[in-house]
Amino acid sequence: DAGITQSPRHKVTETGTPVTLRCHQTENHRYMYWYRQDPGHGLRLIHYSYGVKDTDKGEVSDGYSVSRSKTEDFLLTLESATSSQTSVYFCAISEWTGGHEQYFGPGTRLTVT
């Protein structure tokens, strides 16, 4: 199994509070991704990173920001959480992006009340 951990694994927070999710990898892969999974939508890309301090938006990036200061860590921040951001968040990594498979972390279940 790819060495990917996510923290926290579960979180309940209130609307309007900031939330940061962490993804940590031990594979030294260049590419890291954040997805959200919602019923009926499959997985949708929020942001991704193609190197330290290099990030780009995915299809559902509004309300989210990311940072990558080290190869192994990719942080996802909800500046002011809303109920629509209640979801399961998955981090993924890949060695390169040219059609290479992505390996996923265990997921974080976030509930915004």
Add this chain to the structure above:
Amino acid sequence: AQKVTQAQTEISVVEKEDVTLDCVYETRDTTYYLFWYKQPPSGELVFLIRRNSFDEQNEISGRYSWNFQKSTSSFNFTITASQVVDSAVYFCALHGSSNTGKLSFGQGTTLQVKP
């Protein structure tokens, strides 16, 4: 733009039946990659297979087989002699070469295999 459609939301079979999960994709790229992932009830996402657009050979891995047909833009997944442990949500995904880093997933097909 790229898009993946898994028209079957839920499939229920009895153990030992064969089952095919459909995946239809859209892309304007001539170079692209197709994937299948499995998400068992425990929630993790497990990579199953990758196929590139230049390789239309069907692939078999044990009870699993994949049929890639560019003419119909389909990449279907068949499980032969299904088992209860095959019960999961299966996702088809697409990466077009012009969409750096962007993997597009279908909505998923929930497969229930009953004993």
